[in-house]
Amino acid sequence: MVKLKPCGSSSVVERLLAKEKVAGSIPVCRSKNISVSSGMFLFQGLNPFRFWAKINSLKFVIMAMEATHVRFARDISQYLNITDWSTFYAGAIYPDSRYVTGISRDKTHGPDCPKNPFAVGLSDFEKGWAAHLYYDEVAHLLYFKALSKPHERVFPGSDLWQTITAVKVIEDMLGFKYLGSEKKFLLEFSADDFPITEDKKLIEKYCSFQKNLYDHQPEVNDYKKFWTAFNIEKEIAEGVLLKVHKFLIDKLICDRIENIFSTVLKSVQK
């Protein structure tokens, strides 16, 4: 049996950073005003994506999508003594609901959130939540590695953001293919599974976005529809799709993308 190394995600990230010879911690952009090279983002009005981007400018970790999170939660679940599977998977899907609820990143992905799924005393929901955060943080540098790009700050909507988002889309499409009966947890969760205080209607909205994406094997264009629901600008969504199509015909990149998941999984094993 595989023996687990119950380490916190931050130490894993630190090791990866050290390996990459990148000084410091997760990239933090402290600028209040994001300047994107394309000049596309001005943060005017109430466009939710722009609002989200502004929130993320304070501390931005590139995050995987939900089929990937469910797959990872499934693959480590055998070591987690889960009793309530619906709540466990709801926990794995929960953190990114903030894109719809608009609550701060710190409340779903911050230092006080459960980050070690193997920690003692977590509820099933917290185990799923911690599995999500673990994947987000460990995969962060691996996205750069897959692209042979140096680790640097990523501003939402920028060309680099689009490139890495394209990688995440391919990772997610692949991830969905590897799901079996767990697919239903992407379709059956509801606000009632979330022991949180966010606006229930907004959580339900987030649930319905996910259900629309995952009620079948998602194709590239389904992600475009998904982002449209999040009010991501058309030019940005199209930029991502172009990159997805470009990567899909590049076997080397596809192999590297496929390896991201197994590398994260191996990081919790020895």
Ligand SMILES: [Zn+2]
């Ligand atoms: Zn996340």
